[in-house]
Amino acid sequence: MSFLLRPRFRPQLSRPRERLQSWIRLATLSAIVSLAAPSLAQTWAPAYDGRSEPDGLLYGISGMAVLDDASDYLSNRIDLLVVHDNKSDDSGRFSLVSWRDGTIALEPVTWASDLPLPIDLEGLSSIPGDDRFIALESDGEFYRVAFDRAAMAVTVSDRGVVPPLPEGSNLESIALTRLADQTLIVWAHRGQDDDPAILYWGTIELETLAITPIGSQPITVPAPVGNVRHISDLTVTATGQVFISSTTDNGNDGPFESIAYEIGLFGFDDDNRPTFTPYPNFIGLGQGDGYKVEAIVRDPLRANPAVLLGTDDENFGSAIGR
Numbered sequence: 001m002s003f004l005l006r007p008r009f010r011p012q013l014s015r016p017r018e019r020l021q022s023w024i025r026l027a028t029l030s031a032i033v034s035l036a037a038p039s040l041a042q043t044w045a046p047a048y049d050g051r052s053e054p055d056g057l058l059y060g061i062s063g064m065a066v067l068d069d070a071s072d073y074l075s076n077r078i079d080l081l082v083v084h085d086n087k088s089d090d091s092g093r094f095s096l097v098s099w100r101d102g103t104i105a106l107e108p109v110t111w112a113s114d115l116p117l118p119i120d121l122e123g124l125s126s127i128p129g130d131d132r133f134i135a136l137e138s139d140g141e142f143y144r145v146a147f148d149r150a151a152m153a154v155t156v157s158d159r160g161v162v163p164p165l166p167e168g169s170n171l172e173s174i175a176l177t178r179l180a181d182q183t184l185i186v187w188a189h190r191g192q193d194d195d196p197a198i199l200y201w202g203t204i205e206l207e208t209l210a211i212t213p214i215g216s217q218p219i220t221v222p223a224p225v226g227n228v229r230h231i232s233d234l235t236v237t238a239t240g241q242v243f244i245s246s247t248t249d250n251g252n253d254g255p256f257e258s259i260a261y262e263i264g265l266f267g268f269d270d271d272n273r274p275t276f277t278p279y280p281n282f283i284g285l286g287q288g289d290g291y292k293v294e295a296i297v298r299d300p301l302r303a304n305p306a307v308l309l310g311t312d313d314e315n316f317g318s319a320i321g322r
Helices: 016-030
Strands: 003-005 033-035 044-049 063-066 077-083 094-100 103-111 121-126 133-137 141-148 153-161 171-179 182-189 197-205 210-219 228-236 241-248 257-268 274-289 293-298 307-311 317-321
Touching (some): 063 133, 063 307, 077 121, 197 274, 257 293, 257 307, 274 307
Parallel strands (some): 003 033, 103 153, 121 171, 171 228, 228 293
Antiparallel strands (some): 063 077, 094 103, 121 133, 133 141, 197 210, 293 307
């Protein structure tokens, strides 16, 4: 699989020990990348800087969704609900990330539910036509949650689970969108190295959270390489475009490398069922050298296919790129 690169994400490396490694990776990558567009300005800002603050491992971003009612083009403001893949009872599961002209604030959000804390939240999606969200655990269980900004808390209305998965599956992404008169739901096993990611899709009945599975597609990205998670997150646009992030996982201190792709398009078959068509050549949306991207959403303030990236940089905390 080859791909075209539209370089949109050019973060400046903030960790000197990774600069040489990143130049080597870029030189290798250039052999398989052709440039399809000129470089665009890129801004990265720390959401939680684990180099200067304690417990960076607890504030990685493993999924995120835009709060549409709080994002504003004129003031260059974006607010995001994000999830953390923490497992202990004394660590947070949700935060509010506020972007203001390149400056970011992260505020913890309380789990205001009698249900036990989720274990390993890895994905988050807004629900089309609703102000609530779906938060996904890596084992396939998910929660429908509402965010109360005044109380800085999330509440749970109900729970669901994706259809049965093969043994060893590890989910890191979920996305919902409205296509024609159907609500499409997409989730993915992340894969690693020779184990491809598996993109699954179906339709979901929002009243009951019942999912009708429809299809699946293995996905392997050409880069990055070495301890690569082929799909670390995904998002689907209202027109059916599928954007993913792919990243390397080299332990809590990295080094990390990530690439965002547009990989294909959802449409309908002759029976009016959603169907996925992968592109013969994935389109690279940009690189994040020194960053472990685990969250991707459409950027509400820029033209398609611009995306926002969120990172889980382990001991280094997290960042947002756009």
